[in-house]
Amino acid sequence: MSRPTPLRGVHEALGATLTDFAGWLMPLRYGSESVEHNAVRQAAGLFDLSHMGEIFVTGPQAGEALDYALVGHLSALEPGRARYTMIVNAEGGVLDDLIVYRLAPEEFMVVANASNYAVVAAALAERAKAFDAAVDDRSDRYALIAVQGPRSAEILAMLTDADLDGLKYYAGLPATVAGRPALIARTGYTGEDGFELFIENGDAEPLWAALTDAGEPYGLRPAGLSARDTLRLEAGMPLYGNELSAGLTPFDAGLGRVVRFDKPGDFVGRSALEPLKDVPPSRRRVGLVATGRRVPRHGYPVVADGTVVGEVTSGAPSQSLGRPIAMAYVDNDRAEGLAVDIRGSHEPVEVVDLPFYRRNK
Amino acid sequence: MSSIPDELHYTKEHEWVAGVDDGLTLTVGITAYAAEALGDVVYVQVPEVGASVAAGDAVGEVESTKSVSDIYAPVGGEVIEVNAAVVDDPSLVNSDPYGEGWLFRVRLEGDVDDLLSPEEYTALTSGSES
Numbered sequence A: 001m002s003r004p005t006p007l008r009g010v011h012e013a014l015g016a017t018l019t020d021f022a023g024w025l026m027p028l029r030y031g032s033e034s035v036e037h038n039a040v041r042q043a044a045g046l047f048d049l050s051h052m053g054e055i056f057v058t059g060p061q062a063g064e065a066l067d068y069a070l071v072g073h074l075s076a077l078e079p080g081r082a083r084y085t086m087i088v089n090a091e092g093g094v095l096d097d098l099i100v101y102r103l104a105p106e107e108f109m110v111v112a113n114a115s116n117y118a119v120v121a122a123a124l125a126e127r128a129k130a131f132d133a134a135v136d137d138r139s140d141r142y143a144l145i146a147v148q149g150p151r152s153a154e155i156l157a158m159l160t161d162a163d164l165d166g167l168k169y170y171a172g173l174p175a176t177v178a179g180r181p182a183l184i185a186r187t188g189y190t191g192e193d194g195f196e197l198f199i200e201n202g203d204a205e206p207l208w209a210a211l212t213d214a215g216e217p218y219g220l221r222p223a224g225l226s227a228r229d230t231l232r233l234e235a236g237m238p239l240y241g242n243e244l245s246a247g248l249t250p251f252d253a254g255l256g257r258v259v260r261f262d263k264p265g266d267f268v269g270r271s272a273l274e275p276l277k278d279v280p281p282s283r284r285r286v287g288l289v290a291t292g293r294r295v296p297r298h299g300y301p302v303v304a305d306g307t308v309v310g311e312v313t314s315g316a317p318s319q320s321l322g323r324p325i326a327m328a329y330v331d332n333d334r335a336e337g338l339a340v341d342i343r344g345s346h347e348p349v350e351v352v353d354l355p356f357y358r359r360n361k
Numbered sequence B: 001m002s003s004i005p006d007e008l009h010y011t012k013e014h015e016w017v018a019g020v021d022d023g024l025t026l027t028v029g030i031t032a033y034a035a036e037a038l039g040d041v042v043y044v045q046v047p048e049v050g051a052s053v054a055a056g057d058a059v060g061e062v063e064s065t066k067s068v069s070d071i072y073a074p075v076g077g078e079v080i081e082v083n084a085a086v087v088d089d090p091s092l093v094n095s096d097p098y099g100e101g102w103l104f105r106v107r108l109e110g111d112v113d114d115l116l117s118p119e120e121y122t123a124l125t126s127g128s129e130s
Helices: A008-013 A033-042 A062-069 A117-127 A152-157 A201-218 A225-234 A270-276 B032-038 B084-088 B118-126
Strands: A017-021 A024-029 A044-048 A053-058 A082-088 A094-104 A107-112 A134-137 A142-148 A172-177 A180-185 A194-200 A220-222 A283-290 A301-304 A307-317 A324-331 A338-342 A345-352 B015-018 B025-030 B041-045 B058-064 B068-072 B077-082 B104-108
Touching: A008 A017, A008 A201, A024 A033, A024 A225, A033 A044, A033 A220, A033 A225, A044 A201, A053 A062, A053 A117, A062 A107, A062 A117, A082 A117, A094 A117, A094 A172, A094 A180, A107 A117, A117 A134, A142 A152, A142 A201, A152 A194, A152 A201, A180 A201, A194 A201, A201 A220, A225 A307, A225 A324, A283 A307, A283 A338, A307 A338, A324 A338, B025 B032, B041 B084
Parallel strands: A044 A220
Antiparallel strands: A017 A024, A044 A142, A053 A107, A053 A134, A082 A094, A094 A107, A142 A194, A172 A180, A180 A194, A283 A324, A283 A345, A301 A307, A301 A338, A307 A324, A338 A345, B015 B025, B025 B104, B041 B058, B058 B068, B077 B104
16 A cells, blocks of 8 residues: 555545555646646646655764765755765665755755665665764655745745745755744755745645645646656656666766765765766766657667667656657767657657756746 | 446447447547546547558557557447547547547448447446546
8 A cells, every 4th residue: 555645635635646656645646737847837836745755864973974875075065055966885876866955063854765765764874873973764754845936936935934035046944834844945856946845744734725825826736746757857857766776876877976086085885986987888868859749758769770779768748848858878979860669660869958948047 | 537428338448439329430539537547648649541450459549748558449440530630639638538539430340349338337447436
């Protein structure tokens, strides 16, 4: 049985199509996923992301423990700021991609994917042993609601006195929202401005209701995982299990910038990753735009002259481009004359720079 | 609860068939239940006019944001007409699955086998209906 989030009753009342995702019963869409996608691009969308994991690392050496456990330089992170980073195994394979928030000098919150947080929590506990730091998986206590889209700051401002103008991208701020304690983070997975609210489970329903009311005049709509997936794909953001896996290093994924060899001390994966930093991987992660209307999907072969030269990792019809788009790993020397084998027929695709969509700032 | 019109026949693959009782020309589409399960339909591939199809043949596909499904010929015969409007605007499958969203017409050759009555299709879909 899939686990429900604290907002299950709300989703059911909204008539959502629910789906199992990483062991959780999640809203896939409430009505038309295209309408939800466009609402986030043009106004705002409200997401239940309570399946995400929240793992706290605290103590005098919390920063050093994370420097050792992760590929990033977290001890250098300013309190109140956040960083996109990864946890890898000893071979350099990606165990998960993470956002780490430094809430206080000795308190970090590691946000992990639903499919991985048990693995991440166990690895962090193991890797922090030699440090004066405690690892506490509080995923069961916290719900996560995201408000994403160009109107999201106006909507949230209706419900909080927090200084949203002063809250930078990839920063977090403890605040009160609609009378409830919340950590407001200016982060997201849609390519739009937006906020993620980390809250106690019991506050999820009243906060969802307050945001729904406040957002109504701005065109806020509830949005499900289907829209979330097409939004992040347009934004060129990787999804664990699609673009990222334990069989790939951060360099393979074109995300080697997250590996900070310049930080002090050893870290798990350093010896495996160091030799790779100046070696171009044999395949690179690219964006593909189909010239036809059929959609390249996860697992489909990328072909050139009848030879397989890559594989699609994610694909969907793009609302913003009006054509099917995909991310794929493709052999380095191949950029022209590519096609995707869509159930036996070779459909031409063009290689484009990521992201597919960039918001106007 | 999605609608299941009384005057149609159905298949286990969630297609509807019109005209079984009154002629040789049968119209085929996908059910409201299937359209809802698929989500927004973005691409429809229909068989070619003139194609000879056997019952159970995969003759086209319906693609949505999240998935792609085959369209099967519910009966054997010759494809005599396809819905150009739904190829042009696949969202018709969502907005009017039993009307403007029809897919193709077949001139029946042989017998009609294994189609479901509205009652049988209701039973098929009620187990997982939310």
